[in-house]
Amino acid sequence: MNVVTNNKWIGQRTIRPDGMDKVTGRAQFAADTNMPGMIWGKVLRSPHAHARIKSINTAKAEALPGVKAVVTARDIVDFTIEKGAVMLGIQDMRWMCRNVMAREKALFPGHPVAAVAATSEAIAAEACKLIEVDYEVLPFVIEIEDAIKPDAPILHEFNKFEGKPSNIAGRLEHKKGDIAEGFKKADIVIERTFTTRPVHQGYIEPHACLISVTPDGKTTIWSSSQGQFMVRAMTSLLTGIPQSDIRAIPAEIGGGFGGKTIVYLEPLATILAKKSGRPVKMVMTREEVMRATGPTSGSKSTVKIGATRDGKIVAAHGTFYLQAGALPGSPIRGAAGCSFTPYDIPNLLSEGYDVCSNRSKVAAYRAPGAPIGAYAVECVLDEVAEALKMDPLDFRLKNAAREGVKAAHGPTFPRIGYIETLEAARQSDHYKAPLGKLPGKLQGRGVASGFWFNAGGESSAQVNITEDGNVVVTTGHPDIGGSRAGIANICAELLGIDYRRVSVIIGDTQTIGFSNLTGGSRVLFASSIVVTQSTEQIIKTLRERAAKIWEIDPEAVKWEDGAAHPVSPNAGQFPPLTLKDLAEKAPAMGGPIGAGVQLNTQGADGGFGTHICDVEVDVDLGIARVIRYTAVQDVGRAIHPGYVEGQLQGGVAQGIGWALNEEYIYTKEGKVDNPGFLDYRMPVCSDLPMIDCIMVEVPNPKHPQGVKGVGEVPLVPVMAAVANAIYNALGKRFYSLPMSPPKVLEVIDTPAPRQAAE
């Protein structure tokens, strides 16, 4: 495939197709839709961290005037443990059915145990209080260290690890060479252990849905998610309604970051709607979002890296324990698979352990697992570089992966842009600028790199030419960060027309073909392939139509600047036929003009980024502030630079929150003690500086426009970049997140013995 050059719209900062609705308050998010006759659903949640459910009596709730339906686990399709895994993408339905409604046991405070639909939210909430649940309260465990002890309370007795009941639900490893031999060759070896706390995706829009089920079972779902097809499939599996009867309509989504790649409310609302015969609306409170959705894993990682005196890494070993929460499935693949990938390391062992504990089931969060692993690896690399007296970027350059290097997780790299990001960082104004000095404050600079796999997968598109000669593109992925704007640019470019003539919409499950989740940084990569192929088919049709009108060979017609032209004067002398002309003539020349393409897209190569962070630490208050930040990333091709920068800036902001403030705090009863935005402190506007972006463009040779996924890489390096900057400022290292003021003060005040290199 050839990369398009001399573009008119690709690379332009066009106005996004959905922008006008969003700046005027018209855009319909999940909670913004109502229906005649609609009633309200509410969830009763477990107060206990771990309890066997002996019985549930819903009689009093059902008798309350205004209550129309009650649901418990009995109403939801059971995927029994004994029958084995039923997978939907990466989700095992045995765990999903137990996550949307507790079955044998309640596994975390906030775990749904029943749901009620009533004529008002207040009555539904009142009815929840009337449901009698007989719990046998069990000992619980939350932290990884406690959960892997031999005498730990076991969440799932059926789960065995090394032959014994265990909370370790899975292990994976990536291996290359022989680390024992490799470490023998090292002149310097540094091994450190790190912990991170659970952090929430923090989308501002709580989960919400409105669902109508007609007496014949035809179901319509309005909800916000990262995939209407995922909503349809999971709802179908959990309710038994066939997919052909479920129309899942994607509302605008108010942020997801991975957290809306699974369902919570939709199966419950569907059954409540079916039982009551009324449309049911359910909206989570912020507290429910914080207690019962996401977050990502807390972690405990040990990383050992050995290098020779001349700065070559000869061996590395990483062990990453990640909290899965109540049910198996933590992102160990991202932690173990991504963390060492920027480097050409001959001897490597990277292991991940999936650990269940009594907190909400983990949900994907932007490059799931990779930021956790990179935090540990990139901090150790900083120490190794320091011990070798090498500049940290030079050290990374010396060991950087490049074309032809085989990554431990499998692939041999094609042309990649990691080295370009390091070189761009080294040459940036930021890296060359001196740090400032203020009384009572210490400034420092840190760098770190990161990798994410990126993804292709299934996508569908339909491109139609309207009767008046304009264009409607329908794709099947919810647009979180501006993908419609990118699609409009590409389609306009190919057709040679103004981008404002291209309308881009997201189809529902019954109007567009299957399209996989908005996740894995796959949407613009995959959807632009199917949109490009559809548009190319249309251009072929347009050329054929012009050829028919001119009575010449289609090969003698070219498409340029939005019109058909004879390829040369030899082909004939005809005035151009524009898209509008050909649309008007369509009825007489063969009918409507449109094309759809459905593919399982391939060729999504991984993405690399390198970040530079300056911090200023107030030594009296312990407050570390990021005062300058530059994110460098190989973005393949920036189809809409504004929204590519937006991905980089947003990822960095989330990483700064993870590094400095955000954490789940638990009470001694195992309940989340900070389930709101006041106490769960995400970065606000006054916490952050401008976030500079350097977009390196090494086009993806396997994509028609050179696109690489960009959304996830920018979260990967951030915590390490901030941690390395704080070390540079204070001369003291931190081995746990967040680096919040009390912890910073403690480290400043205690002359802790520094862990020495071997």
Next chain:
Amino acid sequence: MAKVHVTTTINGEPSEFLCEPNDTMLDALRGPLGLTGSKEGCASGDCGACSITVDDNLVCSCLMLAVESEGHQLRTIEGMAQGDKLHPLQQKFLEMAALQCGICTSGMLVASDALLKRNPKPSEEEVRFWLAGNLCRCTGYDKIVRAVMDTAAEMRAQ
């Protein structure tokens, strides 16, 4: 409990509605008044997605009782554009990609408008502290701050 009848002015238009005594202004806007541009992100005054102005004061409508709007002048995101003419802040947010998912955008625009009415020449620091009550999880705030400052400069030049 009997519903309360409230008479108020929203976006310059006389409005009446019925509400429960404990309904918030946000409940009333999104419910009986059908103005869903104001969003509920937290219901505790921490995210700013429900920002409106009451007699030109910026408030979180989730922290105000609906009955308190009696006799006051309210403005919401739905009243920001004049007919088909966008407010300069709305136009600048579009041009500068100062929104991604859009859930915070209504509140950001209402809050930014309230800032520029008070302070037509804000510094970057003043913008950042004024908007510190409006959470955005997508953008890292960079493009929002730039859009507000650019709009202020353009409005001053006119």
